[in-house]
Amino acid sequence: MSSIESGGRRRSVTGIKGSLRALRNQLSLLNHQVGARLELRDGDLDCLELVLEHGPLTPSALARRAGLHPATVTGILDRLQRGGWVARERDPEGTDRRAVLVRALKDRSAELYGLYAGMSTAMDDLLADYDEEQLALLADFLRRTTEAGRAATEDLGRQG
Template sequence: MTSIESDRGRRRVAAGIKTSLRELRNQLSLLNHQVGSRLELRDVDLDCLEIVSEHGPLTPSALARRAGLHPATMTGVLDRLQRGGWVARERDPDGTDRRAVLVRALKDRNPELFGLYSGMNSALDELLAGYDEDQLALLADFLCRTTEAGRAATEDLSRG
């Protein structure tokens, strides 16, 4: 195989990976939309709940920044999440302003949420069982690096 053929093959495989990642993003978006519909949450509500669960407790401003939302939009999202029993707003003990609050995810409804994702989690467990430890490490590295590239691209776009 020539160098030119090798380069073409590499570009073709790389393009296929990018296409697969876009298709995966679409499919996961559809899954999340179905989960949100079952829980009577908007897509943005579910996204914010995930951020608070993963990185919280957070101030509403910090959550808005992470989610790429306007603070006024965040107020509506938090109102819906709080009414649904998903989050609590609590006074920030380290805040310099008495009005400062932190948003904390509540765990009471987690079984309901996890149950809706159980089909996907089971499918992933079966899929991952077919890979050895080195292959899993490679996949994990690729996904972490891809996530970081996405985070950086998002930050670049949000700056202007």
């Protein structure tokens, strides 16, 4: 590889990393605005999103996925339940009578998704410009980037 090619590649890689940081910041701001509209703290919204994506979950499974202490998750679940976002239900497969699952309540979920409608429409418009092969490449990149982020998070958690 020539120094021109390596310099161009280095600039591209640096640009992609910078764009990912900018995207993370912008999505964080969007999530903060959504949370403020719904009167949810950032951590509460994060946990609600995890329940919507992976639920129903036990509180301990939610704590692991969120990287939070179980006592912190208990407080978050109390607020989400009071707000009508989630329900705690007895775990039918639990060996302990106290075992519960946290389930998102669908009627409130529509309110949440409505606030993301503008971003969803913008993404649909943006992605319409890409062909199937390009979309597959983007999907693979985002999946692998998410996995790299998950691994880095777990590594930091083990160090702490």
